[in-house]
Amino acid sequence: MTHLIFIGAPGSGKGTQAARLVAEKGLKHISTGDLLRSEIAKGSELGKEVKAVMDSGALVSDNLVIRLLQANIDLQKSQYIFDGYPRNIAQAETLDKEVLKGSPSTAVFFDIDMERLVARLTNRRTCKDCGAIYNLISKTPKITGVCDKCGSTNLVQRADDKEDVIKNRLQVFQDAITPVLKYYQDLGRLMRVDAEKTEDEIFNQIASKI
Ligand code: AP5
Ligand code: MG
16 A cells, blocks of 8 residues: 655646545545645634735745644555645655655656646636535536535635736745655656646556556
């Protein structure tokens, strides 16, 4: 059993593929972005602390994110997809030393031309009730404005999916990711997927490795 570590730019499709792997292969999905957004929605002290940082597209502190991650996983019980963690080399090292501690894992890099991502993200809509991910261009719900999965009419745009914030998120990703990819490459644990392919093609490529 190998845990999967999803690495990819904002909008590269990490959450979309994670949802399918949960539904069709029974993996557990842990997204640090989703955990942080749920703290904001709850109005917790932690949520209040991180809201402005996330709204600007910057990274939340390593220390805070690792504590949140540790509190929400039980590696003995399930095969996990780590989505959005690690995002820098310090987090990659922490994940190995303090979380995985030798459990097998494969890093999956969602490789995509950055130019495509602003359009993908400005057209993303997410179901506020069940988290299902849609796109106004490439993945519309069967009935306009209604979630296919849970029937909710709360299909919303994420607070950080505004064009200027997206540009900052893409820059933050580019600034930190090269050493992370090298780290996994050097350890022989890196798999690349062409994230410009269709959702089905990407799913089949990842599923064939687990
Ligand atoms: P996070 O929530 O992790 O966001 P992100 O990394 O910016 O990635 P996204 O969720 O935007 O994109 P995705 O790759 O999941 O794409 P999706 O599948 O939705 O993090 C948000 C923030 O939290 C960070 O900015 C930071 O502040 C903080 N944070 C989180 N983790 C942290 C950490 N470890 N350390 C510090 N701070 C942290 O797809 C996008 C769109 O594309 C959808 O509309 C979808 O339908 C469409 N799509 C998907 N696949 C395809 C395809 N193959 N073809 C066409 N369209 C597709
Ligand atoms: Mg996501």
